[in-house]
Amino acid sequence: MAQQSGDNEQRLREANLIKSGPLPDEYAAVVKDLAPEHVDALIAVRKRLDEVEAGDGPSADECMFPP
Amino acid sequence: MARAPTNVCSRRRPRVPMTGASARLTRKIELIRPAYGTPGRLLLEHPRATELYPAYLAAGAYVAISMVPLMEPALERARSLAPDDPVAAGLVQYLEEHIPEEMHGDEAGADLLADLEVLGVDVHALRTGPLPPQAAAAIGTQLFRIRHAHPVSILGFLCTELQPPKAASVERLIERTGLPRDGFRQLLLHSEVDGVHGPELLAVIDALPLEPWHEQLIASSALETMALLTDLWLDVVAAGRPAAVVAAGAA
Numbered sequence: 001m002a003q004q005s006g007d008n009e010q011r012l013r014e015a016n017l018i019k020s021g022p023l024p025d026e027y028a029a030v031v032k033d034l035a036p037e038h039v040d041a042l043i044a045v046r047k048r049l050d051e052v053e054a055g056d057g058p059s060a061d062e063c064m065f066p067p
Numbered sequence: 068m069a070r071a072p073t074n075v076c077s078r079r080r081p082r083v084p085m086t087g088a089s090a091r092l093t094r095k096i097e098l099i100r101p102a103y104g105t106p107g108r109l110l111l112e113h114p115r116a117t118e119l120y121p122a123y124l125a126a127g128a129y130v131a132i133s134m135v136p137l138m139e140p141a142l143e144r145a146r147s148l149a150p151d152d153p154v155a156a157g158l159v160q161y162l163e164e165h166i167p168e169e170m171h172g173d174e175a176g177a178d179l180l181a182d183l184e185v186l187g188v189d190v191h192a193l194r195t196g197p198l199p200p201q202a203a204a205a206i207g208t209q210l211f212r213i214r215h216a217h218p219v220s221i222l223g224f225l226c227t228e229l230q231p232p233k234a235a236s237v238e239r240l241i242e243r244t245g246l247p248r249d250g251f252r253q254l255l256l257h258s259e260v261d262g263v264h265g266p267e268l269l270a271v272i273d274a275l276p277l278e279p280w281h282e283q284l285i286a287s288s289a290l291e292t293m294a295l296l297t298d299l300w301l302d303v304v305a306a307g308r309p310a311a312v313v314a315a316g317a318a
Contacts, residue, residue: 017098026094027094029094030091030094030095030097030098033091033095034095034286035283035286035287037287037291038095038283038286038287038290041099041287041290041291041294042098042099042290042294044294044298045099045102045293045294045297045298046102048297048298048301049102049105049297049301052109052301052304052305
């Protein structure tokens, strides 16, 4: 499990989903608990955003129009 | 146009206590929330938002009108497991109460289809034509997990209710597109009711005697559903973006 936990953070950093230094404790615990398929899903959607050059907005939370 | 990728851990969001199953799930969803909101932002900013909004709403409709038809087999499976499975037993009560709330019409999803008709979408074609692969993957995966893993998986699928549209944002979209207000009725309704449904969903997740594998299953359903919806919506907004960008996305 420790190996997987380290892999999760490493994979998310390589995908630029984590760019900062050490993670806050609450996020470190979340990342540690992610299953490999969860990391896969996060990386896939990050790559897709990069492909369409979506960039970042100031408040994506304000723009959700879910089903 | 290209900007730095999102650092999911740098976003300022309300702190959620790291206790309980719902808190653990919420933290995981926070990792994908910025991406999930991006297609909507691109839609709002898009010079052809009026043209793209009907397609955007139609894309999400595949998942929306499938919620009740997926909760029904989840309820059936939960009932069959309930005598020996306390998680399934708790799920029965939640689904029996929630399914009527999610009908939104005499037929499941009928009100959303009515909104789409107002916008000129051919709902017959939507219902009988080929599904976008992302919608088919989200719906089909859920049905498989309900039948072969555990019906509690449906709670992850329902996690879109944790990200309700904001009424002010919907109003901005109405103004931006100039489209009939009746094409936004379900978005406006969900900006109100999901504020209730979301906390109810988190409450049931905390109330069920979930084991770690149940939590992972729910998280998988939530993250995959949100990732697939994001990808599907990006197809809509990217198709309306300048050709060079679409080509880059297709590469």
